Amino acid sequence: MAEHTMPDPVVHVTDIQELARDLVVIPNRQVQLVPNIGIIGGRDSVLVVETGMGSGNAEKVLEFAAGYAKGRRLFLTTTHFHPEHAFGAQTFAGEATFLINQAQAEDLKVKGPGYIDMFKGLGEPVARQLEGVTLAQPDVVYEQSYDLDLGGRVVRLRATGRAHSKGDQVVRVPDADVLFTGDLAEAGQFAIFPWFPPYDTDVSGTRWLSVMRRLAAEGAEVVVPGHGEVGGPQLLADVRDYLRLLRDETWIRRDSAVSERTIIDEVSALMIERHPDWAGRDWIEKGVGCLCSEHPA
Structure with a gap:
């Protein structure tokens, strides 16, 4: 993670955006x-x-969801196991059926405890949100795909394979042409590469690019990224193009046998020049490190 104290990661149930019926x-x-x-x-x-992230945020989300449901049955899913996406699931126990893909369930079980400790190191506001977190056990686990019938509307849950994490999944609402990507796509920021060798090297830049090529080809009228503004199909294309350029520029320099530090400096400068308004510049270095490791020898 970036080496500075994060702001308090509080979910505010305000400015609700209606995307479709x-x-x-x-x-x-x-x-x-x-x-x-x-x-x-x-x-x-x-x-x-x-x-x-954490029970305090999840309680607010559950309260809103229960009010919105007006007696309808509740289900919960998460796009991957990282703390801000999934570490409130225990709050939904007994209130919602929690369903995720097999690879994500394994991530949550095996890597979840370590991520609690790692994220607590980001500062007191984050540590406070994670206080008392226990990792939830999913009620339903699927392998590659799951079609959830909500009654007159089917939502498609699809495991993408290893990319941002081992257990990424996307959530598609076909009748509204809406796609939830989790951290496979962000709006207005550089792709988040959780590349922390030797502790966590599951992210794959090459596989992530393959996933984004497929998602961009399939398209969606409305794209809900993991973080940032809701957008359209161009958001998928932007992430695909960034990952492709990041890979190409990294590998060109790797072929020239220059140092990884030089590659990081040169590629970072190029990416910032291309996207001066994007946030999360620290993630470029992580992406370069990941792609250096995937360079075909």
């Missing part, structure tokens, strides 16, 4: 470590996408 987003309001949170309704049930 019976489909809203609680926006992250550009606050770091706060995800965009989806509420997708059908005749019989409502699906919540993401929890926010």
Whole structure:
């Protein structure tokens, strides 16, 4: 993670965005470590996408979702296991059916405890949100795909394979042409590479690029990124193009046998020149490190 104290990652249930009939987003309001949170309704049930970090945030999300559902059954899913997306799931126990893909469930079980400790090191505000967190056990686990019938509306949950994490999944609402990407796509910021060798090297820049090529080809009228403003299909193309350029520029320099430090400096300068308004510049270095490791020898 970036080496500075993060602001308090508080979910504010305000400025709710209606994307389609019976489909809203609680926006992250550009606050770091706060995800965009989806509420997708059908005749019989409502699906919540993401929890926010810790029980305090999740309680607010659950309260809103229960009020929105008006008696309909609640389901919960998360796009991947990282703390701001999934470390509030325990709050939904007994109130919602928690369903995720197998790879994400394994991430949550194996890597979740270490991520609690790592994120607590980001500063007191984050540590406070994670106080008392226990990692939830999913009620339903699927392998590659799951079609959830909410009653008159089917939501498609799809595991993408290893990319930003081993257990990424996307959530598609076909009748509204809305796609929730989690951290596979961000708006207005450089792609988040959780590259922390030797502790965590599961992110794959090459596989992530393949996933984004497929998602961009499939498209969606409305794209809800993990963080940042809701957008359209261009958001998918922008992330695809960034990852491709990051890979190409890194590998060109790797072929020339220059030092990794030089590659980081030169590629970072190029990316910032291309995207001067994007946030999260520290993630460029992590992306270069990851792609150096994936360079074909």
